[in-house]
Amino acid sequence: MQVFKVFFKVLKKKYKTALIYTIIFLAISYGLSNSNTRGTEFKESTLNVAVMDDDGTEQSKALTDFIDKKHEIKSVDNDEQTMTELLYWENVDYILVINKGFEDALAQGRTEGLFKEYRVHDSFSSVYMTNILNEYVKTVEAYSAAGLSLGEAASKTSEVLSRSTDVTYLSDVAEGSEEYSLWFSHYFQYMPYILISVLLSVLGVVLGSLNKKAIRYRTECSAVSARKITMQIYAGAGVFVLVMWLIFMVAGAVMKGGIYEGKAWLAVLNSFVFTLVAASIAILVSSLDLEENVTTLVTQVLGLGMSFICGVFVPLSLLSDGVILAARFLPAYWYIRANNMLNGSETYDAGKFAGCIGIQLAFAAVLLIFTLVVKRAKSSETVN
Amino acid sequence: MFLHNFKYELLAQLRVRTFILWLLVFPIALGFFFKLTFIGIYEKDSVFNTIPAAVDTTEDDPTLRAVLDQMEKSDSPVIRVSYLSAEEADRKLKDDDVEGIIRSEGGVLKLTVAGLGMNETILKSFCDKYNSNAEIIRAAAASDPTKAGEISGMLMKDVNTVEDIKLVNGNTDYYTEYFYNLIAMVGLFGALIGLSVTIDNQANLSALGARKNCSPTPKSVSMSASLVSKFLIQSVCMVWCVSFQHFVLGINFGDHLLLVYLAAIFSGILGVSLGFMVGSIGRGGKDIKSSITTAVVMFSCFLSGLMVGNIKSLIGKFAPIVNEINPASVISDCFHCLNIYDSYDKFISKIITMAVMTFVFSFVGFIMTRRRKYASL
Numbered sequence: 001m002q003v004f005k006v007f008f009k010v011l012k013k014k015y016k017t018a019l020i021y022t023i024i025f026l027a028i029s030y031g032l033s034n035s036n037t038r039g040t041e042f043k044e045s046t047l048n049v050a051v052m053d054d055d056g057t058e059q060s061k062a063l064t065d066f067i068d069k070k071h072e073i074k075s076v077d078n079d080e081q082t083m084t085e086l087l088y089w090e091n092v093d094y095i096l097v098i099n100k101g102f103e104d105a106l107a108q109g110r111t112e113g114l115f116k117e118y119r120v121h122d123s124f125s126s127v128y129m130t131n132i133l134n135e136y137v138k139t140v141e142a143y144s145a146a147g148l149s150l151g152e153a154a155s156k157t158s159e160v161l162s163r164s165t166d167v168t169y170l171s172d173v174a175e176g177s178e179e180y181s182l183w184f185s186h187y188f189q190y191m192p193y194i195l196i197s198v199l200l201s202v203l204g205v206v207l208g209s210l211n212k213k214a215i216r217y218r219t220e221c222s223a224v225s226a227r228k229i230t231m232q233i234y235a236g237a238g239v240f241v242l243v244m245w246l247i248f249m250v251a252g253a254v255m256k257g258g259i260y261e262g263k264a265w266l267a268v269l270n271s272f273v274f275t276l277v278a279a280s281i282a283i284l285v286s287s288l289d290l291e292e293n294v295t296t297l298v299t300q301v302l303g304l305g306m307s308f309i310c311g312v313f314v315p316l317s318l319l320s321d322g323v324i325l326a327a328r329f330l331p332a333y334w335y336i337r338a339n340n341m342l343n344g345s346e347t348y349d350a351g352k353f354a355g356c357i358g359i360q361l362a363f364a365a366v367l368l369i370f371t372l373v374v375k376r377a378k379s380s381e382t383v384n
Numbered sequence: 385m386f387l388h389n390f391k392y393e394l395l396a397q398l399r400v401r402t403f404i405l406w407l408l409v410f411p412i413a414l415g416f417f418f419k420l421t422f423i424g425i426y427e428k429d430s431v432f433n434t435i436p437a438a439v440d441t442t443e444d445d446p447t448l449r450a451v452l453d454q455m456e457k458s459d460s461p462v463i464r465v466s467y468l469s470a471e472e473a474d475r476k477l478k479d480d481d482v483e484g485i486i487r488s489e490g491g492v493l494k495l496t497v498a499g500l501g502m503n504e505t506i507l508k509s510f511c512d513k514y515n516s517n518a519e520i521i522r523a524a525a526a527s528d529p530t531k532a533g534e535i536s537g538m539l540m541k542d543v544n545t546v547e548d549i550k551l552v553n554g555n556t557d558y559y560t561e562y563f564y565n566l567i568a569m570v571g572l573f574g575a576l577i578g579l580s581v582t583i584d585n586q587a588n589l590s591a592l593g594a595r596k597n598c599s600p601t602p603k604s605v606s607m608s609a610s611l612v613s614k615f616l617i618q619s620v621c622m623v624w625c626v627s628f629q630h631f632v633l634g635i636n637f638g639d640h641l642l643l644v645y646l647a648a649i650f651s652g653i654l655g656v657s658l659g660f661m662v663g664s665i666g667r668g669g670k671d672i673k674s675s676i677t678t679a680v681v682m683f684s685c686f687l688s689g690l691m692v693g694n695i696k697s698l699i700g701k702f703a704p705i706v707n708e709i710n711p712a713s714v715i716s717d718c719f720h721c722l723n724i725y726d727s728y729d730k731f732i733s734k735i736i737t738m739a740v741m742t743f744v745f746s747f748v749g750f751i752m753t754r755r756r757k758y759a760s761l
Contacts, residue, residue: 017675024679045505089697111543124502165511305417
């Protein structure tokens with residue numbers, strides 16, 4: 001038990017470091033979870049449309065009201081930089097200027113130069129809204145040609161174009177359940193990055209101190225066998241990792257506003273298994289005896305790199321096939337696949353879910369075996 | 385004396401080879417992962433492409449066929465359809481080969497989709513348009529058959545009511561922002577080098593610091609020499625980082641590459657001075673100061689969108705001041721402004737903000753470390 005106790009003595013000395021990392025990554029985790037939302041039943045996309053009405057006539061108002069029926073009207077300053085930022089970040093999807101003389105042009109049957117659109121991206125929204133505007137103008141003119149007054153034509157157009165086609169939403173994707181909502185699944189979605197960062201940062205510091213050359217040489221001279229030392233360090237690391245995982249699970253329950261239920265427990269299991277993977281990575285990295293600053297950079301390369309290509313920060317559906325193929329060789333990919341099955345982004349299949357868990361466990365085992373090989377190589381270095 | 389100290393500080397820093405090596409490898413590794421992730425995402429996610437759809441041939445509708453044929457003749461058609469049997473269409477929809485299935489039932493279009501995005505919305509808008517046009521033509525034919533042809537022609541003709549004004553001439557792929565944030569992170573991680581300026585000069589934190597405190601060289605001179613040497617090393621790392629991203633990964637930074645280098649060098653200097661300040665505050669040891677520095681850098685990068693790209697714009701909505709004072713946001717905004725705007729006003733204001741931050745951080749660092757006395761060394 002001596003080495004086991006030493007592990008916690010070192011940890012006690014480094015508790016402030018552990019605390020700082022835990023707090024900062026909890027904060028990042030909370031921020032990440034709240035920065036993403038998604039819906040699951042078919043709903044026509046509602047755009048944020050800014051309308052600048054330079055005409056100010058009844059007709060231009062009728063058009064604005066028509067757009068307002070399906071979309072959100074936003075007010076925007078007529079300033080190029082503001083408009084550019086809003087469009088670039090897609091806070092506003094379409095900026096429409098109704099040109100002066102719109103009503104007169106409609107009355108005369110002219111269709112050119114009625115509107116201006118400020119554009120940053122060649123986006124779907126842009127194509128969609130341009131089509132809607134063209135359609136609106138053509139329909140008003142068709143009604144006018146049929147003998148209606150401009151006012152009547154506009155109101156009839158608004159009525160006809162607001163009718164909706166029957167849409168069947170076919171999806172093998174289940175909706176996020178009450179016990180594991182899509183919103184809450186984001187907390188678990190970002191867990192691989194958080195766990196790798198926090199465990200590598202904290203466990204790396206503690207194990208790094210125990211692995212320092214001078215200390216390792218001294219420890220290896222002692223009467224305790226190398227096997228016992230390794231086992232006790234692993235046991236200490238295990239207890240610590242368990243506590244860290246519990247902290248994140250309790251934080252999740254607090255965020256959810258109650259105890260986990262149903263599928264959420266499977267997410268808890270998934271995160272526990274990934275914690276073992278992250279701990280194995282941390283143990284492996286710390287056995288490389290790197291400087292603390294270097295460990296920080298390695299942590300970010302592993303945490304951010306794996307998160308980006310495995311679908312933690314970017315949905316798997318957006319990644320190219322080649323990237324997904326490469327990601328299959330990384331544990332975070334299997335974690336995300338399991339999480340996607342739970343939140344409904346992928347069809348849930350108990351066998352496949354168990355497969356994802358099993359693959360993660362296999363990664364943890366391989367990493368631990370690899371660590372033992374590295375350690376053996378290092379200890380033979382010592383003997384020589 | 386300054387130059388003498390500067391030379392040896394530089395040599396000493398260059399001897400910490402593993403860390404310098406990692407500072408160079410760091411942007412390569414992450415840049416490579418970013419590039420791998422973001423290949424083609426902008427084109428797939430944001431840029432409009434013709435939407436593939438299926439038409440169920442169970443009930444043949446010649447009018448629909450005529451409308452769709454005319455639509456496909458345009459240079460950039462909105463929809464491209466394939467005519468398929470019901471089973472085949474369902475299979476293609478499930479395999480994501482088409483975005484929706486259009487069915488004509490008694491002249492009225494119905495739509496089946498499997499997704500929730502803009503593609504499906506555009507398909508629905510086409511069906512809405514078709515159904516409403518059919519209704520208008522039917523009504524016109526019923527009330528005044530002589531006008532039905534004219535009305536039908538008006539509804540079918542191609543019009544262009546909208547003139548578009550492009551606001552940006554640079555690269556509008558907002559996934560490039562992740563690379564801006566990567567440069568910001570590499571720059572701010574210069575704080576880990578900056579931290580060593582205080583650690584190596586404070587007698588209570590390192591043996592080297594204790595030795596230096598015994599020397600007759602004024603602390604201001606040795607500290608300045610140390611700080612400037614770190615500025616230089618970090619600047620070289622930043623030049624490497626931008627060069628790798630631009631020339632190897634092919635990231636499009638717009639037409640002002642020299643200014644991108646300038647901003648990156650400023651960001652590195654800002655990072656070093658941030659570390660210098662954090663290191664000088666309080667009596668904590670190297671471990672604790674190093675973790676605070678890492679935590680500050682990572683949180684700053686998180687707020688500027690390193691993990692979730694649009695978080696900066698969300699913050700801009702609710703607490704814009706955070707974007708103005710968060711170092712990572714200021715750095716990434718520099719590159720953003722260079723790329724997006726034709727005028728340099730915003731870029732210059734961001735560079736000035738960085739310069740002011742660097743001055744404040746360095747000033748606080750010097751103030752906190754001056755006149756420290758030790759009872760014994």
